[in-house]
Amino acid sequence: MLLVMKIKVAIAAAALASPVALTMAPVATTPSRSANSEISEIVTKPFQYRVAGDFSRDGRPAAAPLRSMQLGGNLTIMHHQVTVGEYSACADEGACPRIPQRAVMIDRPMVGVSWRDATAYAEWMTKKTGLLHRLPTDEEWVFAAGEKAADEAPPLVDPSDPAQAWIARYEAEANRARPLALDPQPIGTFGRNTHGLQDIGGNVWEWTNTCFLRFAFEAGGAARVVNTNCGVRVVQGAHRTYMTDFIRDPRTGGCAAGVPPANLGFRLVIENEKLPTVSRMVERVVATLVREK
């Protein structure tokens, strides 16, 4: 049953990629690597992944399942989050919206970006380099984050009492360590993980391409997707959360309890081949699904 939802994600990803793939003619005959970002190629291997989204069983909140999975191929991803300087180049060409920064330091991570802004930058990078640039999926992000990926164990509470789960979640959020500084810090401030990626889980959260899904566990234990909302995307960092795609400044208050991300930024995945066709994309993602346990 998980397979069903994976294909949905795959289709969503393919749909996103398609406008680029169909309209793009390769710009450079010898595609240069992302000129302005160091990248890592991470060799695929199995990893643990807690499925993103909202899970319920018999109409009550339930814990998301933890899966063992493996990506269909190696993952090429930026070492560091896209910087103010890098993003500005896109804005200078009119391909990305110009967004004022709290602290204007061109070598710090670009923050205050929505999923739409990040996607515009990825499309611009694709055009510039002739290599498909895109946001990672949540699975890819968790794989790349490695030991720095946060997996908050869901609280064990009486499922018949909605308030208990609610209070437990509130307390877990209240106990989260808050970043000491709100302004983006120099690249590397929050360390490097075993995959060479910098600042995973620092004070800049990262957009992913994964849509918000709602699942219901069926009697047999399989999870069925009951709702897909691609207006809300998974955001990753010190904790995983979900944000509406046009939000640039996460905040809390009013009815919303809990601690929002300090900043929204992003890093991109680069497809190693020249612009893959939609069918190749789908093949790749389906390969991912097949390898999944």
Next chain:
Amino acid sequence: MISRRTALLGAAVAALVAASPALAADDLKLPRQAVELVAPPFVHPHEQATKEGPKIIEFKLPIREKEIVIDEAGTKFQAMTFNGSMPGPLMVVHEGDYVEVTLINPETNTMPHNIDFHAATGGLGGGALTHVNPGEEVVLRWKATRTGTFVYHCAPEGMIPWHVVSGMHGTVMVLPRDGLKTREGKPLRYDRIYYIGENDLYVPKDENGKYKSYETPGEAFADTTEVMRKLIPTHVVFNGKVGALTGKNAMTAKVGETVMIVHSQANRDSRPHLIGGHGDYVWETGKFTNPPEKDLETWFIRGGSAGAALYTFRQPGIYAYVNHNLIEAVELGATAHFKVEGEWNNDLMKQVKPPGPIPPSKSSAAEPTVQTR
């Protein structure tokens, strides 16, 4: 503004006065009781109704000028406070008691201060008799002749609003000697009491839109006044900062407990609302000789007043207590939370069907369907 020099001179004069025979007027032959104040949202222990006769209740109120942080972005603010908290502490007495306040302006401060009690009669609420420079203290006694929740605030000539929006305000609660009552005269009691003081803050920004910080309150004065005159606060918060009463600092209660919420706004109108709850008994204007209103959804706190609301929690969970100008609650910070433990009551609320796909309608989807059973 009074210079440091004149301030010191003032202190010297004050020292002389203090040296003369104790002015502590024992013209009143009444028992005395010293009360230790606590920082909001908590309230010092007190009787809700008392069988004892009137007393002189002594409060020590040091003024502290200090830098505080008012939001998650780390915005620094030159606060002026009573007892070190924003708002100042809630003082609880009973009708007929005498409130005797020792107002202390330590030498480490930079400003003259005073105090105006809305509950007191005459002398500009005490403001005319309590002007103290750094290094001075003053003792004021006033009789609590009216019951209710009343604001107090600093009111020095020429810069009253600035002192108030810098944090110098609090509340006195004068309880009826026989306690609170319903319209019908039935006694009302609370298991817990919380004091929420709402602050509208006006923080200047630099040319890049970044909040400015200052070394002393005096240095912040001119820029702050400019922002104040436009009447649009940069922050509207409870108890001095965004998130002062949320997360680990959320107020707590249990299902079945009755909670008294005293809410003050010394400068600007507010409209508290408990999301998911109500005001069972609300003294919107805060004055207990007027019967409480019942079953309110939102109540109005006039700028320069304090109100009181009683609510018995009936359902566990997280409750947001907000200024229901939701822009002020969410964008500017006026949000608090209650964490309420207890057993969920499905009769009061139940999620009959969790979120899921809309089932295909048998008739036209656009038509509203009428269900018949």
